Amino acid sequence: MVDIGAFPPEWREGVYEAIACRRDVRSFRPDPIPPAVLARILWAAHHAGSVGFSQPWNFIVVDDLEIRRKIHDHVDTERLRAADGFEGNRKARYLSLKLEGILDAPINICVTCDRKRFGPAIIGRNTMYNADIYSTCAAIQNLWLAARAEGIGVGWVSILKPEVIAQILAIPDHVMVIGYMCVGYPVEFTDRPMLEAVGWLPRLALSELVFSNRWNETPNVQLASALRDLDEVAKGDHSKGSPRW
Amino acid sequence: MVDIGAFPPEWREGVYEAIACRRDVRSFRPDPIPPAVLARILWAAHHAGSVGFSQPWNFIVVDDLEIRRKIHDHVDTERLRAADGFEGNRKARYLSLKLEGILDAPINICVTCDRKRFGPAIIGRNTMYNADIYSTCAAIQNLWLAARAEGIGVGWVSILKPEVIAQILAIPDHVMVIGYMCVGYPVEFTDRPMLEAVGWLPRLALSELVFSNRWNETPNVQLASALRDLDEVAKGDHSKGSPRW
Numbered sequence: 071m072v073d074i075g076a077f078p079p080e081w082r083e084g085v086y087e088a089i090a091c092r093r094d095v096r097s098f099r100p101d102p103i104p105p106a107v108l109a110r111i112l113w114a115a116h117h118a119g120s121v122g123f124s125q126p127w128n129f130i131v132v133d134d135l136e137i138r139r140k141i142h143d144h145v146d147t148e149r150l151r152a153a154d155g156f157e158g159n160r161k162a163r164y165l166s167l168k169l170e171g172i173l174d175a176p177i178n179i180c181v182t183c184d185r186k187r188f189g190p191a192i193i194g195r196n197t198m199y200n201a202d203i204y205s206t207c208a209a210i211q212n213l214w215l216a217a218r219a220e221g222i223g224v225g226w227v228s229i230l231k232p233e234v235i236a237q238i239l240a241i242p243d244h245v246m247v248i249g250y251m252c253v254g255y256p257v258e259f260t261d262r263p264m265l266e267a268v269g270w271l272p273r274l275a276l277s278e279l280v281f282s283n284r285w286n287e288t289p290n291v292q293l294a295s296a297l298r299d300l301d302e303v304a305k306g307d308h309s310k311g312s313p314r315w
Numbered sequence: 316m317v318d319i320g321a322f323p324p325e326w327r328e329g330v331y332e333a334i335a336c337r338r339d340v341r342s343f344r345p346d347p348i349p350p351a352v353l354a355r356i357l358w359a360a361h362h363a364g365s366v367g368f369s370q371p372w373n374f375i376v377v378d379d380l381e382i383r384r385k386i387h388d389h390v391d392t393e394r395l396r397a398a399d400g401f402e403g404n405r406k407a408r409y410l411s412l413k414l415e416g417i418l419d420a421p422i423n424i425c426v427t428c429d430r431k432r433f434g435p436a437i438i439g440r441n442t443m444y445n446a447d448i449y450s451t452c453a454a455i456q457n458l459w460l461a462a463r464a465e466g467i468g469v470g471w472v473s474i475l476k477p478e479v480i481a482q483i484l485a486i487p488d489h490v491m492v493i494g495y496m497c498v499g500y501p502v503e504f505t506d507r508p509m510l511e512a513v514g515w516l517p518r519l520a521l522s523e524l525v526f527s528n529r530w531n532e533t534p535n536v537q538l539a540s541a542l543r544d545l546d547e548v549a550k551g552d553h554s555k556g557s558p559r560w
Contacts, residue, residue, distance in 0.1 A: 076466030084329025109541035194473035207452030221321030228439035296354035
């Protein structure tokens with residue numbers, strides 16, 4: 071199907087809806103994910119672009135409860151430690167947030183980056199040594215969007231020390247832990263991202279994030295207007311759906 | 316539309332087809348991108364998840380030809396320099412590859428990461444300081460997939476020094492250049508990634524990239540079988556389309 075250019079409307083809608091309705095999920099139902107569905111979302115991850123076609127990723131599917139308890143203990147320690155970074159009321163609010171579903175979800179997936187795969191000469195890595203890490207993040211986003219299409223929620227846990235996870239999962243030194251994801255059918259896909267919904271931080275206006283030719287230079291009138299139109303839709307009633315594609 | 320779980324079949328197909336048919340595009344037609352379409356793919360980027368909802372990204376849309384010539388000159392210097400990393404026949408093959416479309420494409424988009432946005436206390440960044448960079452890469456992948464759905468090609472140029480690009484585009488010190496993308500209607504969307512098609516590196520088998528619970532441990536029989544099934548499809552005739560979703 072690669073001779074096609076622009077997608078038919080329903081396919082295009084699917085792409086935008088996955089992007090619009092993807093959430094960082096922290097509350098899961100215990101239902102298992104069918105192996106064929108799990109294989110598909112891993113396939114999606116594996117089909118991200120990668121610097122010099124180096125495909126540096128691996129995926130460790132963690133269901134063992136003892137391992138997950140160890141990781142959960144570590145995350146909880148780091149969660150409490152991080153609380154000291156917030157002051158007063160904000161600290162109490164931070165501590166009230168549910169930030170991960172390591173034990174609720176049926177599985178976790180640890181996504182890693184092998185710094186030596188096909189190396190050392192990889193097209194594009196001599197100037198951007200970390201491009202392999204960037205590729206791994208693209209794979210994670212593919213996994214996240216495919217999961218959303220399957221009705222599966224994903225939550226990225228970053229309140230953890232990658233080296234602690236690497237030790238628990240027996241990951242070798244030249245392989246870096248990039249994403250630790252909780253994966254399963256969610257209790258719900260919420261209307262907005264949780265940290266936006268509770269007022270932790272505001273959604274930025276897209277029209278203020280786009281520049282033309284140099285940092286801080288305003289885009290041309292047509293693009294600026296099109297960006298503001300999308301910002302207006304975003305401010306509207308989310309229950310009525312996403313912007314028109 | 317956020318009360319939905321699994322997507323209807325056409326939407327789901329759209330997500331997987333975008334992932335399967337996304338290419339790193341290096342040859343473009345000069346046709347301009349309509350502002351409303353460009354705004355939509357930037358909207359897609361802005362709706363990636365971000366660590367602690369920090370939305371660290373900006374997008375500099377570069378159409379100025381003089382600026383692009385400067386960047387192209389730099390990339391060409393680095394392309395030639397990198398040739399020394401390859402030996403004999405491989406060096407000649409590397410030099411024959413078209414690796415970027417900076418001047419062919421109607422626009423370039425520089426995607427940056429503001430290391431100080433909403434900082435310093437961002438949920439999840441005290442343990443993973445680079446999670447803001449990871450978020451920015453997720454935004455790039457969203458842009459790439461939305462572009463594919465619109466029939467627009469994107470190529471990520473990593474044969475460049477981010478600090479040189481930052482200087483040319485007047486980007487401040489606390490903001491990091493992550494992705495420099497060529498964006499426009501492609502000459503074609505090829506069947507397979509170019510570096511795979513020319514035999515530069517092989518596509519790895521997904522079934523060999525997935526582990527269970529610990530590094531190098533084989534997944535259970537059901538998952539292993541489902542992964543091998545997808546590998547078999549991938550080896551088949553690509554012109555007949557993607558795996559059945």
